[in-house]
Amino acid sequence: MGTEFTIDLYARDETTAEDLANLAFDEIDRLEDLLSNYRPSSELSRISREAGNGPVTTDPETFRFLERSLFWSERSDGAFDITVGPLLKAWGLYQHGGRVPSEAELQALRDTIGWEKIRLDRQGRSVVFTTHHAMDLDPGSIGKGFAVESAEKLLREAGVSSALISAGGSTLYAIGTPPGESGWPVKVDDPRYPGVVAATVSLKNTSLSTGACTQKFFIKDGHRYCHIFNPQTMRPVEGVLQTTVISPSATDSDALSTVVFVLPPEASRRALRGLPGTEALIFLGPAAGPAPAGGCVAINWQGDPCSPKSPSQQKEPHP
Amino acid sequence: MFAEISIAAKGTAPLITRRQFTQAVSAVAVSSSASLWNRPASAEPSAIEAAEADAARQIAPTKDSTPFRLGIIGAGSRGQELIRSFLRVPGVSVAAAADVYEPRFAQLNRICGREVAAHKDYRALLDRKDLNAVIVATPLGLHGEHVTAALAGGHHVYGEKVMAYTIEQANGIVSAAAEHKRIYQIGHQYRYSPWIRAAVLRVQKGEIGDVTHIMGYWNRNNDWRRPVPGPLPDPSLEHLINWRLYHEWSLGLIAELGSHHMDIANWVFGEYPVAALASGSICRYHDGRETDDNVQAILSYSGGRRFIFTSITDNAKMGDQLWLYGTKGSLNLTLEDATFFYEPKKIARAPARAAKDEGVTTSASYNPANEMPYRGPGKPVDVSTAEDPTTAATRAFVYCVRTGTLPIADTKVGLGSALGVIQANESLRLRKEVAVPSQG
Numbered sequence: 001m002g003t004e005f006t007i008d009l010y011a012r013d014e015t016t017a018e019d020l021a022n023l024a025f026d027e028i029d030r031l032e033d034l035l036s037n038y039r040p041s042s043e044l045s046r047i048s049r050e051a052g053n054g055p056v057t058t059d060p061e062t063f064r065f066l067e068r069s070l071f072w073s074e075r076s077d078g079a080f081d082i083t084v085g086p087l088l089k090a091w092g093l094y095q096h097g098g099r100v101p102s103e104a105e106l107q108a109l110r111d112t113i114g115w116e117k118i119r120l121d122r123q124g125r126s127v128v129f130t131t132h133h134a135m136d137l138d139p140g141s142i143g144k145g146f147a148v149e150s151a152e153k154l155l156r157e158a159g160v161s162s163a164l165i166s167a168g169g170s171t172l173y174a175i176g177t178p179p180g181e182s183g184w185p186v187k188v189d190d191p192r193y194p195g196v197v198a199a200t201v202s203l204k205n206t207s208l209s210t211g212a213c214t215q216k217f218f219i220k221d222g223h224r225y226c227h228i229f230n231p232q233t234m235r236p237v238e239g240v241l242q243t244t245v246i247s248p249s250a251t252d253s254d255a256l257s258t259v260v261f262v263l264p265p266e267a268s269r270r271a272l273r274g275l276p277g278t279e280a281l282i283f284l285g286p287a288a289g290p291a292p293a294g295g296c297v298a299i300n301w302q303g304d305p306c307s308p309k310s311p312s313q314q315k316e317p318h319p
Numbered sequence: 320m321f322a323e324i325s326i327a328a329k330g331t332a333p334l335i336t337r338r339q340f341t342q343a344v345s346a347v348a349v350s351s352s353a354s355l356w357n358r359p360a361s362a363e364p365s366a367i368e369a370a371e372a373d374a375a376r377q378i379a380p381t382k383d384s385t386p387f388r389l390g391i392i393g394a395g396s397r398g399q400e401l402i403r404s405f406l407r408v409p410g411v412s413v414a415a416a417a418d419v420y421e422p423r424f425a426q427l428n429r430i431c432g433r434e435v436a437a438h439k440d441y442r443a444l445l446d447r448k449d450l451n452a453v454i455v456a457t458p459l460g461l462h463g464e465h466v467t468a469a470l471a472g473g474h475h476v477y478g479e480k481v482m483a484y485t486i487e488q489a490n491g492i493v494s495a496a497a498e499h500k501r502i503y504q505i506g507h508q509y510r511y512s513p514w515i516r517a518a519v520l521r522v523q524k525g526e527i528g529d530v531t532h533i534m535g536y537w538n539r540n541n542d543w544r545r546p547v548p549g550p551l552p553d554p555s556l557e558h559l560i561n562w563r564l565y566h567e568w569s570l571g572l573i574a575e576l577g578s579h580h581m582d583i584a585n586w587v588f589g590e591y592p593v594a595a596l597a598s599g600s601i602c603r604y605h606d607g608r609e610t611d612d613n614v615q616a617i618l619s620y621s622g623g624r625r626f627i628f629t630s631i632t633d634n635a636k637m638g639d640q641l642w643l644y645g646t647k648g649s650l651n652l653t654l655e656d657a658t659f660f661y662e663p664k665k666i667a668r669a670p671a672r673a674a675k676d677e678g679v680t681t682s683a684s685y686n687p688a689n690e691m692p693y694r695g696p697g698k699p700v701d702v703s704t705a706e707d708p709t710t711a712a713t714r715a716f717v718y719c720v721r722t723g724t725l726p727i728a729d730t731k732v733g734l735g736s737a738l739g740v741i742q743a744n745e746s747l748r749l750r751k752e753v754a755v756p757s758q759g
Contacts (some may be wrong), residue, residue, distance in 0.1 A: 012551070015606075019546040030400075033707070040705035041655060043407070049704070050380060057384075059406040060432035124384070124409070157426075159548050 003144055003170075009155070009163035010179060020158055024151040024165065031147040034062060035139045037085060044137050048085075051118075052133040055126035063125045065139075065146055066118070072142070072255040073115035076271050079262035080255055081231040083113045085136025091236065093227050098218025100225070106234045112136070113231060141228075144171045145209060145254025152250065164203070165250075170210050170257075173250045174203035188305065191241040191283050192294050198281065199305040201246065206277060209253035211261045212242040228261050237262055239285045241294060246279040246301075256280065265297040272299050281305050367523055371516070374727050377715035378511055384409035387717055390474075391416045391454040392441045392465050394423040396545075397479055398456030399430055401506070404713040405454070406431065411717060414449055417441040420559055422548075441465060445472040452502075452720050455479060459575075460568030463488025466503070470495035475502040475720045477713070480582075481574045481740045482733035486756065489737040493730040502719050504726040505733030507582045508712035509652075513702040515583070518650055518657035521700070522587060526659065527645030530587055534642045535580030535628040537572070540635040542604045543612070564608035571610030572630040573597065573747070574740045580641055581618060581739035582732060583652070584626035587643060591735045592618035592626070595742040596752040603633040616743040618755075626739075651697065655705075658697035734758065 005028050011017035036042045040049075043062045050056045058066075072080040085094075086109045092099035117130045129135050139146070144167035151165050152173045163175040164184045174184040183202030190198035191214055201208060213226035217236075226236040243261045247253035252275075260268040260280045272278050279302065284295040296306035387410045391398055394416045405411050415436040416427050424437040438444045445453070445468055452475040455465045463483040469476045470492065482505055483489040496503040509515050522530060543563060547556045562568045563575055585591060595618050599611030612633070618626040643650040648661040712728070719726045738755050746753045 016546060019542070019544050022541050022544075023546055039655060041707045043707065043710070046706045046710070053380075054382065056380075057407055057409040059403045060430065061403065062407075064432075125406070126409075157422075158546055 003168035005147070005151075005168070006166045007151070007155075007163060009160055009175075011160070020155060020160055023158060024155055027151050027154050028147050031143070031150055035065065035143045035146065037136070037138050037140075044139060047127050048137045049134050051127045052129045052131055052135065055121065055124065055128045057124060057126045060125065063120070063122075063127075065142075066120055066127060067122075068146075068251055069139075069142055069255070070115055070118060070120065072252075072259060076259040076263060077267070078115060078231055079267075079271075080141060080259045081113065081115045082137050082139060082142065083115055083117065083135055084229050084231055085138035086112045087229050087231070087234055088138060088140070088227070089136070091225065091229075092218070093216075098220065098225060100220055109234065113234070115231075141211075141258040142251060142255045144168065145207070145250040145252070148173045148207065148250040148254075170212075171207065171250055171254045172203065172209070173207040174205065177204050188244050188281060189242075190296075190305075192296075198283075198296075199301075199303060203246075206246055206248050207250035207253040208244060208246050209250070209257040210242060210244045211257035213237075213240070214242065228258060230262050241283040241285050243283070244281045246277070247275070248277045252278070260299070265299075268297075269299050367520065371520060373724075374511075374516065377718050377724065377727055378513075378711045379718075381409060381714065381718060383721065385721065387411045387451045387721070388414040388449055389452055389454060390414055390444045390447060390450045391427075391456065392418075392444060392469070393455060393457030393461075393479075394418045394427045395420075395456065398423075398454065399426060400709065401454055401456055401477070401479070401713060402427065402430055404707070404709045405717070407710055408714045408717045415444050415447055417444040420556075442468070445469055445474065450474060452477060452716070456506075458562040458568035459570060460484045460562075463491060466492050467495045470499050470501045470503065473499060473501065477504050477506065477716045478733070479506040480733070480736065481570065481578045482730075482737040484568070484570065484741070486738065486741055489734050489741070490758075493734055496730050502716075502723075502726060503730050503733070504712070504716045504719065505728045505730075505736075506709075506712070507579060507728045507732060507736065508708035509579055509583060510586065510728045510732065511711040511715055512708035513704050513706065513711070514655075514657045514700050515652055515708075517702050518652060518659070518700045519583075519587060521659070522643060522645070522650060526648065527643065527650055527661070528647030530643050530645040531622075531624050532644040533580075533584045533587060533626045534644070535577065535584070535626065535640075536637040537576035537580065537628075537630045537639045538635050538637045539630075539632050541632065542606070543632055544604075544606070561608075564610050566609045569610050570740055570744045571599070572612075572614045572632070573599075573616050573628070573743045576630050576639070577614070577616060577628040577743070578736045578740045580628055581626065581743075582728075582736040583641060584618060584620075585732070585735040585739070588620045588624055588626075590620060591758065592620055592739050592742075592755050593757075594619040594752055594754050595739060595746045597743040597747040598750075599747050602631075611747070614747065616739075616747075618739050618743065628743075657700040659700065660693065660697040 007021045007024055009017055009020060011020055034042055035044045037044060047056050069082045088094045090101040090105060090109060119128050119130060148165050148167050148171050152175060155163055155175060161176045162178055165173045172186060177183050183204040186201045186203050186208055187197045188199045190196040211228060216227035217224050228237050230237050240261050243257050245253045245256040247256060259271055260282055265282060272280055280299040281301050282297040286294045298306050389405060402413055413431050413435050417438040427435050453469045454477045456479040457465050459481055466476050466478045482492055545560045547553055547560050558565050597616035599614035601612050604612045613631040616628045639654055641652040648659060651658045742753050742755045
């Protein structure tokens, strides 16, 4: 996952807190071993390598990961897609670089991507690719959330009632609240205005994930290329600065932060319809939103995060 | 990689090079223990290839989905990881579990995605007639009792390392497997790692010359503790959850970490060790534990060859890695890869045969590194199927049970590392070198 995880937690003493944090970090290491597409020995890499040759039986946890990934692919009409690995490589983003591939190069990749080419058989807990070739599954848009959720469940089982788990600051889960507080305060920056906070959220027993082009991107000929791809166009998404999603599940908020990044706002509203406890905040760049600063779209978001604010007019946390 | 310059060396006989000398030593050493191994380092190339082909059959992906029902004794963290791996094998399901710690059953149910029959007494699990095999992943001090009972009960066993807490128990497992004609596979999964197998094969073919020393590091930076549940520490659970820290069931870092490396040393050297010398202390974590938080162990093999293991738990810089040092190069093995490094070529051409009392002229190369460590890249071992070793090992076990094949990591392999672990701990206790009793 290539992400630094941090955990703040309250326990009966420092030694216990350290042991609990280590327990959670061990779990995150285990998930990294399971799902990393940078490790040929991971279970996800084994499936990528072998499922083109016929059904590959996998363990229930990995199967659940794949089921949830395909669930979001279907619900988002393919905006979310873990088969985009070849695109990240073609665009030079697999190794933190960046290049613009030719149109011919991209078209040649068309048959190598597409979530609908993954078939799952729940009865036999197996995976097969209809391409009859190896695919390149990339957990980048959901793996961090899956790891955070696993760590959350483990810490709860170990009796932790107050903790904040963070995957690189982009996916957070709050277990309970800090003692005497109503929640874990989390600030959501307004990327249109440096130094301005759009909202301060008080997280409690829920997760928050952010997708942004402000940290992972490359610039070529003066154009900024984002690391989040539209699988349909096979190109980086344009015109979106940042998305933030709150969801009871860290796996889901991680996936949804990509879903609403890729989909147009109205389609995002449809994708989120009927999901309990799920809110989204989308900041658009100048090209796609109203001039001059770009737009802001709030979906089920409590409060008014889109109203213009100065650094001194920060929003109070909502309950 | 290395800059080479030629120098002319002059001298007189003896016409035996250092390489030839060490070859001669290792040939004697290996032949004395060849019966222990189906593939010693000196084996004929055809025998090596045949053994490798057999290993490849065991490890290969399978489409066979014949129902295969497992029972597990000891469903703690390692047992759970084994279950995850076993469930990647077509046809495998978990039918029953035995554990003395109640929360393990719910954890196991979550991993399996279904209700697994729970037994508080392992003997009830062994009485079941619906199991194809049993996993034993209890604390080390219980392996002897649990594995022997399982074998005697007619079950094939996948047993976590180390094989047993005492040599007598280990020999008991060897005897029980033979007597009851049951398969026993030890959890030395690195025998099934594609990159380690490929690298060791190249070592056996002589790629780095004669391996005389192997160094193993397994360093961490944590206290090796698992949190004990509850609002207040429960002393009765402390020894159960943190059994690795107490002598009753644990042989400490040498067992839990070093045994994997000792197994690879046995594999590469082609024999069991003959003596063990170890030290250790509690240097960092003065928290009531009994087993050391740092250990150093040396296993001696024939011909003066040595395996050296060190583990510290307050600095993780070296991580988990093995270095095989041969006369022509080195091999670095890690959890994810294998990399070769080569010595500067000191002798570029065979010396011309010289008449008595005449000088010998030869050609050699020399790397003027002033004994600075080499810091450049090595030559990685390229394997196309670098899958998780435990996934491969568990699949191979199912293959062996289904087909009646002797496992790669069989009782002899298990006994070998157990001997090293047990005697190294004995040395640590006695503070002196101890012999490893010869077997058979």
